[in-house]
Amino acid sequence: MKRVEQIIDLMKLRNYTTEKNHERCIKCVETLLNDQIPSPYKDKGMSDIYEEPKFCHGANTASIAxxxxxxxxxxNKLDREGRDHWIKPLLELGVLRKGYLKPPTNKNEKYRIIKDYHYTKSQNNFYFVSEEFKALLNFPEEDLKEAVSNFLLNSSKGKELRAYQIVSENINSHSQLINQAVEFFTKKHIPDFKVIYIDDEDGTRIREEFSILLEKAGITLDLSSRYPDAILWNEEKDLFWLLDAVESDGEFDHLRVEDLYKDFVSSGKVIAGFTTIYRTWNKVANRQGIYKNLSPGTSFWIANDPGKVFYVSELIK
Structure with a gap:
């Protein structure tokens, strides 16, 4: 069953759970692929459907645990709530599917399976491995990574993990963090905006190509001031979006937002949004646990959870 472990590793699932639960996700799939262990429903209706019911035909949480x-x-028995940690993630990815063993309603009927359905608190609820995941087990080694990537695109959680693969594998520096934010966040969240400035190099802070674009947009940057890591422009609506990548500092706090608004308004320009860029959730926690300085009305994006953008709103005004 090394192939199961290989596929789950390629899905980068461990980035969304603990190491122990990652291991249990693998064991959960391997258990539900087992065609030797008798089904826990052997004498409870599954025999109406399969000649020799096995675990691979489906099992409930308690049996898997x-x-x-x-x-x-x-x-000691595993915590039944473990299903939230090593069954739910697999359901969200489409690795597992739900099933319900529906009892007959009269003597002429037999048990039958309803897929993708659970009856509330029924002992006849079960899980089974999807055919799409089973297909991955037979892919040639050289095609497996692409096949897993394509598999992930079939679910919303999978799209998150695929996004993580795309972004996180290319970040090793502050410069790369800025560029990945521009490349991924911008295209997905604000596709009508184009880059007119990036500060991703030491030395000269405004490259010639950006000077031309800034001039076209009517923006003059003061070299003595602290301006964002990236400026984006919606030319049709003449709106601007500012990005700042945080390593040691750089959040869009209240004073900075206020100053930037003033600078842009004095030039007759309108800022549509501010987004602070973090590399990891740990960086968010370390920074905001101390400073709590994200300005209301801004947003933040995290490179190792790239499928979401978070907005900061104000409760006390």
């Missing part, structure tokens, strides 16, 4: 418990050599 019991097998994982044995694999780990545990004596």
């Amino acid at each position: 019991s097998v994982i418990q044995q694999l780990e050599g545990k004596t």
Whole structure:
């Protein structure tokens, strides 16, 4: 079952859970692929559907947990709420699907399976591995990474993880953080804006190509002032969006937002948005746990959780 572990690793699932729960996600899939362990529903209706029901035909949370418990050599039962940590992520990705073993309503009927459905608090609810995931098990090694990427695009959670793959694999410096933010965040969130300035180099702060674009947009940057890492422009509406990537400082705090608004308004320009860029959630926690300085009305984006953008609103005015 090394292939299951390889596929789950390619999905970058460990970036969204603990190492222990990542391991249990793998064991969960391996358990539900097992065609040797008798089905927990063997005598409860699954025999109406399969001649020899096995775990690979589906199992409930308690049965899956019991097998994982044995694999780990545990004596205490695994927390039933573990389903939120090693079943739910697999459901969100489309690795697992729900099933319900519907009892007959009269003597002429047999049990039947309703897929993608759970009846509230029923013991007949179960999970099984999707056919799409099973197909990944047979892909040639050289095609597997692309196949996993394509698989991820079939679910919203998978799209998040695919976005993580695209962004996180290319960030090793402040400069790369800025450029990935421009490349990914801008295209996905504000596609009508184009880059007219990036401060991603030491030395000369305004490259010639940006000087031309800034002049066209009617923006003059004061070299003595602290201006954003990136400026984007919607030429049709003459609106601007500012980005700042945070390593040691750089959030759009209240004073900075106020100063930038004044600078742009004095030139007859309108700022449509401010977005602070962080590399990781840990960076957000470390910075905001101390400073709590993100200005209301701005947003922030996190490179290792790139499928979302977060908005800062004000409760006390």
